[in-house]
Amino acid sequence: MSAFLAIVRRDLALAFRAGGGALQSMTFFALAALIFALAIGPEPALLQGFAAPVLWAVALFAAVVSLDRLFQADFEDGSLDTMIETAEFLELQVLAKALAHWLTAGLPVIAATPAIALLFNLPPEGYAPLLASLLVGTPALSLFGAIGAAVGLGLRRASIPMAILSAPLYAPTLIFGVNAAQAGASGSPEYAPSLLLLGAISLFSALLGPIAGAAAIRLNMS
Amino acid sequence: MNPFELANPDRFERFARPIALPVSVLAAALIGVGLYFALFNSPPDYQQGETVRIMYVHVPAAWMALMCYTALAVSSAVGFIWKHPLADVAARSTAPIGAVFTAVALVTGSLWGKPMWGAWWAWDARLTSVLILFFLYLGYMTVWAAIEDKARAARLAAIVAIVGFVNVPIIKFSVDWWNSLHQPASVLRADGATIDSAMLTPLLLMGAGYMTLFAALLIASMRNEIAARRLSRLDAAAERPISTVRVE
Numbered sequence: 153m154s155a156f157l158a159i160v161r162r163d164l165a166l167a168f169r170a171g172g173g174a175l176q177s178m179t180f181f182a183l184a185a186l187i188f189a190l191a192i193g194p195e196p197a198l199l200q201g202f203a204a205p206v207l208w209a210v211a212l213f214a215a216v217v218s219l220d221r222l223f224q225a226d227f228e229d230g231s232l233d234t235m236i237e238t239a240e241f242l243e244l245q246v247l248a249k250a251l252a253h254w255l256t257a258g259l260p261v262i263a264a265t266p267a268i269a270l271l272f273n274l275p276p277e278g279y280a281p282l283l284a285s286l287l288v289g290t291p292a293l294s295l296f297g298a299i300g301a302a303v304g305l306g307l308r309r310a311s312i313p314m315a316i317l318s319a320p321l322y323a324p325t326l327i328f329g330v331n332a333a334q335a336g337a338s339g340s341p342e343y344a345p346s347l348l349l350l351g352a353i354s355l356f357s358a359l360l361g362p363i364a365g366a367a368a369i370r371l372n373m374s
Numbered sequence: 375m376n377p378f379e380l381a382n383p384d385r386f387e388r389f390a391r392p393i394a395l396p397v398s399v400l401a402a403a404l405i406g407v408g409l410y411f412a413l414f415n416s417p418p419d420y421q422q423g424e425t426v427r428i429m430y431v432h433v434p435a436a437w438m439a440l441m442c443y444t445a446l447a448v449s450s451a452v453g454f455i456w457k458h459p460l461a462d463v464a465a466r467s468t469a470p471i472g473a474v475f476t477a478v479a480l481v482t483g484s485l486w487g488k489p490m491w492g493a494w495w496a497w498d499a500r501l502t503s504v505l506i507l508f509f510l511y512l513g514y515m516t517v518w519a520a521i522e523d524k525a526r527a528a529r530l531a532a533i534v535a536i537v538g539f540v541n542v543p544i545i546k547f548s549v550d551w552w553n554s555l556h557q558p559a560s561v562l563r564a565d566g567a568t569i570d571s572a573m574l575t576p577l578l579l580m581g582a583g584y585m586t587l588f589a590a591l592l593i594a595s596m597r598n599e600i601a602a603r604r605l606s607r608l609d610a611a612a613e614r615p616i617s618t619v620r621v622e
Contacts, residue, residue, distance in 0.1 A: 299533075303517060303533065303534060306521055307520040308520065313513075316516050317513040317516065317534060319509065319513075320509045320510050320513065320538065320545065321541055323506055323545050323548060323549070324541075324544045327549065327552040328548060331552065346551075349551075353544065356544070360537065364533050364537045367533055368533050371526060371530055372530070
């Protein structure tokens with residue numbers, strides 16, 4: 153457990169001191185949302201309808217573009233080797249790194265969401281469901297992404313293959329996330345079940361991601 | 375015969391070589407007869423008219439798209455767990471065939487959709503999940519294409535295939551849910567009617583034909599892959615730098 157926390161703390165320190173990790177993800181998120189807004193046009197009613205779908209899609213992109221941060225640097229400087237050799241359960245280390253990824257790529261996006269949603273003219277009753285759905289669903293993006301990132305370690309120019317590998321796995325998360333956000337805003341009874349299903353997907357990814365990710369890392373390092 | 379005996383490439387070759395041609399001929403015959411029934415010897419649908427004939431090409435392709443992915447995942451799992459190189463070869467050879475069946479299902483579905491629904495594409499739950507399945511195939515093949523070391527590529531690709539397979543039901547379920555919000559199912563329930571035996575005959579013939587075609591293509595592709603690996607091993611054994619070969 154202490155190793156788990158140490159990895160999380162270390163990755164957070166690295167992200168905040170060196171790469172400006174959280175700020176980068178936030179900026180990317182805001183810019184991508186801005187691009188969507190420019191493409192959709194200034195019509196308030198139209199923007200309002202697009203708010204939840206666009207913010208969810210952009211949160212997904214923010215997770216995908218930061219996937220190479222997950223293992224790549226540790227792979228290059230050799231610290232991943234040390235982790236494999238010293239780890240009792242590599243799966244737990246992968247879980248720790250995915251958690252750190254979520255804290256630096258998922259959580260900042262959620263923090264920026266209210267401000268961006270304001271620009272999309274989201275009605276007041278839409279905020280709580282949108283934030284809840286992102287909070288419950290974005291961990292799955294980091295955890296499924298860990299599989300793609302771990303497989304991608306062995307590939308040259310891995311960023312596109314990583315996106316191709318992860319995207320189909322992201323489909324359910326995106327669907328239930330947007331569905332929960334929209335159902336909650338309109339007061340539909342589908343809100344609770346889709347939020348619960350989203351949580352189920354996140355829990356499932358917390359099981360599958362570390363196991364498959366650790367298997368892929370072991371392969372790529374051997 | 376014990377299927378594990380085939381895990382030896384030599385035994386596989388001895389088993390596959392004599393049956394390769396008969397299986398191909400059988401596939402051609404089944405598809406030929408199936409197409410004859412489908413195009414000339416079956417009634418047009420009372421609602422869909424002649425366009426129903428697209429179904430005989432389309433539905434078996436969709437069956438094969440799912441079956442091939444299952445085969446891909448199973449051989450990947452066998453290759454991953456027992457380290458059978460032949461299972462890796464089988465998985466690798468299955469992927470492009472399955473991807474093509476998936477593409478055929480998508481394209482013929484689109485051709486059928488234009489006259490029937492008035493649109494080339496509808497985000498129907500089934501269409502969407504087959505499209506995602508197609509991307510799963512592409513992701514699997516990307517791994518093989520991006521890694522030179524075959525043994526490592528096989529194991530990484532196996533992880534990708536198994537993870538994808540575990541997710542197929544979740545994707546299917548989520549897409550069903552997603553679609554129920556956005557589209558009334560009534561429009562897309564055109565194929566819901568129970569099928570007449572005059573239509574079932576060509577459908578089953580085509581299904582059997584596609585299955586045999588898959589077997590024929592798989593055998594050819596696996597033999598090809600095994601031969602290619604032998605060749606590269608021979609090259610490596612000869613230890614000639616490529617440059618000297620070019621100069622000769």
